[in-house]
Amino acid sequence: MLSLRSGVLTRLLSSPATSSISPLRRLLSAAAATPAASPSPAFAVEQYLIDACGLTRAQALKASTKLSHVKSPTNPDAVLAFLTGLGLSSADVTAVVALDPKFLCTGVERTLAPTVAGLAGIGLSHTEIARLAALVPSSLRRRSVVPNLQYYLSLCGSFENLLRALKYDGNLLAYSIERIVKPNIAVLQERGLGDCDIAKLSIAMPRMLSTSLERIRMIVSCAEGLGLSPSSPMFRHALHAVAFLDKEKIAVKMEYMKKTFRWSDAEVRIAVCRAPTLLTSSKDMLQRKSEFLMSVVGLEPAYIAHRPVILNLSLEGRLRPRYYVLKFLKEKGLLDRNLGYYTIAKMTEKVFMEKYISPHCEAAPHLAEDYATACRGQVPARFVFA
The missing domain is CATH 1.25.70.10 (Transcription termination factor 3, mitochondrial)
Structure with a gap:
């Protein structure tokens, strides 16, 4: 050799x-x-x-x-x-x-x-x-990789961010910067997106940079049609959500959510504007979360519409287990205040464990074990109440 x-x-x-x-x-x-x-x-x-x-x-x-x-x-x-x-x-x-x-x-x-x-x-x-x-x-x-990579390093902000983008689209470095990428970025800038939002969008969804001008204009139009302004912090999330949807599919999904969560036209728009990624959720998952949150937890439609982030949380990995813990703590009189379900659901795992599992290791020695079991999709006997 x-x-x-x-x-x-x-x-x-x-x-x-x-x-x-x-x-x-x-x-x-x-x-x-x-x-x-x-x-x-x-x-x-x-x-x-x-x-x-x-x-x-x-x-x-x-x-x-x-x-x-x-x-x-x-x-x-x-x-x-x-x-x-x-x-x-x-x-x-x-x-x-x-x-x-x-x-x-x-x-x-x-x-x-x-x-x-x-x-x-x-x-x-x-x-x-x-x-x-x-x-x-x-x-x-490709010898062109050198100037192209230099451009993307400036756009993405770091080599690590660029690697994240390349994991989503390995062909990113092959596209013409002048003929394809810069014109697409110009469309986003014309609509009012700042450099930071464009960078984050490029990292999370690099194919936005290589699509046709006609397609990117349509994506922007769909996002604006949701009622979001390009200056809104959620606008780039909306672009991400509607990138592979057309206006008809968006309308169908919004109509489904209205029926599933018993929302008004105004409420479904509020929900989608605050959590655009709902448009990418499957109908089955939306139905299951609706049944759990409304029938089991007892949340009102309007309450969910104004806190739609809860619908992006895992049903099996977070929503159900934490509901069981909240109910257990209330049943055992271990809460010193009236804690709302949304508050406990949106916490990071670390904060949740520190505030509502670890402090009760003596009064409820099996709580951590039962919570872990619930996160695996099982319901421990101690979490079942008559």
Whole structure:
């Protein structure tokens, strides 16, 4: 196998951003001069993927169809050594090849080395480049990744935020910034969205940046149709919620919520404006939460409409278990004040445990255990009252 030591990448990434990549090329050339075994005249790419790359037989069979033109292990060996030198583990290398088999055909000197040098030049660390390669290996095969990534770092605010966006859309770095991304962002800015909201929207839903101008204008129009102003803190959540819905589907979902929660036209609009993500909830889940909150807990329709965030909470993981705890504490006289259900439901888990579970470990020694059981979907006998 072609010998490319990890020191090659270390020297590259530790050099000043303004330095030439020629030192890397000299190192690669020197490594290439190392005698290598002559390639087998009958190079078996499928077996190579298993033996050298760690793919399973099924993965190798699938990947080999994209590498049928490869007749020698020379370039794949160089690519594998380059990835190892970059800091990727064996498991990461296997994942890269399984995800993007053509990565093995990429020229190390022609493409990979200059791209990595460019990424180092804009401030990415050795570790960050390795993480990018593991998540979106195709990005290193495009020289345009350097200016594109620099733009997204500025937009998203940090490398960690950018990685979050890439997990949602691995093709993000491939889109034209000038022809696609900037015009879409301009539409959002024209509607009054600030840089912070655009950044958060881009991280949570990067496909907003790559959709057509016609589509993004329609999404904005749908969000505005809910009664939300672009200056509202909830507007970006509304954009997220309606991104894959048209006006007809939105109208149908709102009508369903009106009937399910017995809301008026005004109440359903209040609920959706305060919690736009309700539009993405399934009808079955809305029905189940309606039955529980109204029939079991006894909440009024108007009460729920003005506190719709409660409908975004997990029924099995939060709403039911905390109702059981609240009822238990009241039955046992362990509450020193009249605590409302919404107050206890919206608390973070940490605060809830500190305020309503831990303080009662002596008076109710099984409360924590029973609460954990309820969170798993079971109803402990101590939570059943006549």
